[in-house]
Amino acid sequence: MTFYPAAAPPDGDRRTAKQKIAAYLEPWLYSAPVLILIVAIMLVPLALGISYAFRDIRLLNPFSGAFVGLKHFRELAGDGAFRGALVNTLWWTFSSVILQFLFGLILALLLNRPFRGRALAQALCFLPWAVPSFLSGLDWAWMFNPVVGPIPHWLYALGILSEPSNILSDPETAMWGPIVANVWWGIPFFAITMLAALQAIPKDLYEAAEIDGAGPIERFRSITVPFLAPTMAISILLRTVWIANFADLIIVMTNGGPADRTQIVASYIFTQAFRRLDFGYASAIALVLLVLLLAYSMLIVVLRQTMLTRH
Amino acid sequence: MASITIQSITKTFGTVPVLHDIDLSIADGEFVVLVGPSGCGKSTLLRMIAGLEDITGGEIRIDGRRINEVAPKDRDIAMVFQSYALYPHMTVADNMSYSLKLRKTARERIAEAVGAAAGKLGLDPLLERRPKALSGGQRQRVAMGRAIVRHPKAFLFDEPLSNLDARLREQMRAEIKRLHKAIGATSVYVTHDQIEAMTLADRIVAMHGGIIQQVGNPLDLYDRPANLFVAGFIGSPAMNFVDGHCRSGAIETDDGSRIAVPGGIDLAEGQAVTVGIRPEHVRIVAGSGAGSYTARVDLVEPTGFGTIVHVRLLGQDLKIYTLERGAAEVGEPLHIALDGDRLHVFDRETTNRIG
Numbered sequence A: 001m002t003f004y005p006a007a008a009p010p011d012g013d014r015r016t017a018k019q020k021i022a023a024y025l026e027p028w029l030y031s032a033p034v035l036i037l038i039v040a041i042m043l044v045p046l047a048l049g050i051s052y053a054f055r056d057i058r059l060l061n062p063f064s065g066a067f068v069g070l071k072h073f074r075e076l077a078g079d080g081a082f083r084g085a086l087v088n089t090l091w092w093t094f095s096s097v098i099l100q101f102l103f104g105l106i107l108a109l110l111l112n113r114p115f116r117g118r119a120l121a122q123a124l125c126f127l128p129w130a131v132p133s134f135l136s137g138l139d140w141a142w143m144f145n146p147v148v149g150p151i152p153h154w155l156y157a158l159g160i161l162s163e164p165s166n167i168l169s170d171p172e173t174a175m176w177g178p179i180v181a182n183v184w185w186g187i188p189f190f191a192i193t194m195l196a197a198l199q200a201i202p203k204d205l206y207e208a209a210e211i212d213g214a215g216p217i218e219r220f221r222s223i224t225v226p227f228l229a230p231t232m233a234i235s236i237l238l239r240t241v242w243i244a245n246f247a248d249l250i251i252v253m254t255n256g257g258p259a260d261r262t263q264i265v266a267s268y269i270f271t272q273a274f275r276r277l278d279f280g281y282a283s284a285i286a287l288v289l290l291v292l293l294l295a296y297s298m299l300i301v302v303l304r305q306t307m308l309t310r311h
Numbered sequence B: 001m002a003s004i005t006i007q008s009i010t011k012t013f014g015t016v017p018v019l020h021d022i023d024l025s026i027a028d029g030e031f032v033v034l035v036g037p038s039g040c041g042k043s044t045l046l047r048m049i050a051g052l053e054d055i056t057g058g059e060i061r062i063d064g065r066r067i068n069e070v071a072p073k074d075r076d077i078a079m080v081f082q083s084y085a086l087y088p089h090m091t092v093a094d095n096m097s098y099s100l101k102l103r104k105t106a107r108e109r110i111a112e113a114v115g116a117a118a119g120k121l122g123l124d125p126l127l128e129r130r131p132k133a134l135s136g137g138q139r140q141r142v143a144m145g146r147a148i149v150r151h152p153k154a155f156l157f158d159e160p161l162s163n164l165d166a167r168l169r170e171q172m173r174a175e176i177k178r179l180h181k182a183i184g185a186t187s188v189y190v191t192h193d194q195i196e197a198m199t200l201a202d203r204i205v206a207m208h209g210g211i212i213q214q215v216g217n218p219l220d221l222y223d224r225p226a227n228l229f230v231a232g233f234i235g236s237p238a239m240n241f242v243d244g245h246c247r248s249g250a251i252e253t254d255d256g257s258r259i260a261v262p263g264g265i266d267l268a269e270g271q272a273v274t275v276g277i278r279p280e281h282v283r284i285v286a287g288s289g290a291g292s293y294t295a296r297v298d299l300v301e302p303t304g305f306g307t308i309v310h311v312r313l314l315g316q317d318l319k320i321y322t323l324e325r326g327a328a329e330v331g332e333p334l335h336i337a338l339d340g341d342r343l344h345v346f347d348r349e350t351t352n353r354i355g
Helices: A017-052 A071-077 A080-114 A118-125 A133-144 A150-159 A178-198 A203-211 A216-246 A248-253 A264-277 A280-311 B042-050 B092-102 B105-119 B136-147 B166-183 B194-200 B218-222 B230-235
Strands: B002-013 B018-027 B031-037 B057-062 B076-079 B154-158 B185-192 B204-210 B209-217 B240-245 B250-253 B258-260 B272-277 B282-285 B293-304 B305-312 B318-324 B334-338 B344-349
Touching: A017 A280, A017 B209, A071 A280, A080 A118, A080 A178, A080 A216, A080 A264, A118 A178, A133 A150, A133 A178, A133 A248, A133 B240, A178 A216, A178 A248, A203 A216, A203 B076, A203 B092, A216 A280, A248 A264, B002 B042, B018 B042, B018 B209, B031 B042, B031 B194, B042 B076, B042 B154, B042 B185, B042 B204, B076 B136, B092 B105, B092 B136, B105 B136, B105 B166, B136 B166, B136 B282, B185 B194, B194 B218, B204 B218, B209 B218, B209 B230, B230 B240, B230 B272, B230 B344, B240 B258, B240 B318, B250 B272, B282 B318, B305 B334
Parallel strands: B031 B185, B031 B204, B076 B154, B154 B185
Antiparallel strands: B002 B018, B002 B057, B204 B209, B240 B250, B240 B272, B250 B258, B272 B344, B282 B334, B293 B305, B293 B334, B305 B318
């Protein structure tokens, strides 16, 4: 074993206690500005929000604010509306993400091949992304309204509806309204990311595969998909978390109704906090949602890592 | 293996013509190199043979069968790309066997073919690696391996060595030549590098501006270039060109010097010509004599094996390639003589060779 004098002098450390403390603190002092910023901007609000979940905070009750322990969570465990919202969240999130992804990918594949007026078509396809979500929610709500909108009449003409009614007011079909609006609004995100990834694939590979004897489907399977896989994984992960938290369209179009059939966890939090003004209970629900999404993110990150190391 | 016949092929991109009425026939087992500067249409012609570009006009036949409308995969050709175009997510073995798998070849046959190709190219220890983990030269070998496993009728090479460093390029060049000798398959090779063209080709097709300038074996192109373009393109250092007119039986250059007309060439009095002189055919002589010229040395470039000497002569910067070291010093006068039989005379108007 080798001893380095600076690290461990055999005759003991001769520095004074003050010097030792200074040496120990030095790196922390250098990083202090950033650490203070992170704590102040990110951790303090997070901790406050989490603390609300264990306190009784109701805006209408000036005597509230006391620590209540796990009361909110016990309440939550027996809250049927919350369980319904969880199921709706799964339904809302996965059907939105899958449809957005599929249509986004198809759009990207179409836009990736050269044709006249491609630049204009690209600009038009990416337009929904620029529309504020509240506005697009209102738009779609009107389009589903048989009095002012055409969609119920079209669906009736196609024989899908037995009468031109508003699908948003039927508990069986209401969820499809916000999902359709969300898909329309979210396709450009996938189209942009997939198009960028598609354009990074060298054209030579497709030519080599064509000569090797691969047809269009085989070329898609053996070149396009492997090249897009990392982008697909990360964009689907991002979108899933995003959409699970995304209540704007639901609040605007159905407000969680009819009969809580479109209530997702995010809109339920909104309802608890801003309609019933029960911030404590809303924070408890938010904490549960946070834990679920964190678990999901970890799962995807691990999945992506194993995928990357395999390649 | 097969012959390839190209009949009055034309190609336009939109309204821009890139190939004009190309005729070429490639014999079974022949190694033909298409050479020319970038934009001359050589790669386009190769890609038309491969089926990666539409044929605007004319006809291409492989073994007598018209393939204009045949899909690339059914033409039974293999292509090696400049970028290698290896599938990055597949191992070397998978890259090489991909085309055979798609053709539903039996597993044992695939293993046999891949093994044989890997053996020929020294790829055995790399079979389980991915392209990412290979050097440029190894990737090049895999690209060739992918081509040879299938035993195609013809090999098409699109500037396959351009992405390699000079030393590796030399090595791979020799390897391609050896491989061609061993396999004997019909090969069409595109390059802008005239050394590659000279060393590899059975026959060179020199192209410029979408037109075939000359077809012939490498030494033909070097010894008897058909026009000014070929003369300037083939050979390094490049040929010297001196403009002049025929005046009373000799060529008078623009600065008033006279060059004797080589034997067997008839020139009309006053005809505008360009004389081509290869740097290696300019001799440095001991003293001034009949037919010799004296010039001051401008610049000396030693290349190790030989030396390139620039002199101011015949109204221009004339390059001399000599194997003698220390034959010239900058600023010193130099006596030189031209080899009469090795001069090339071109009509300046048509740019074609005279005689």
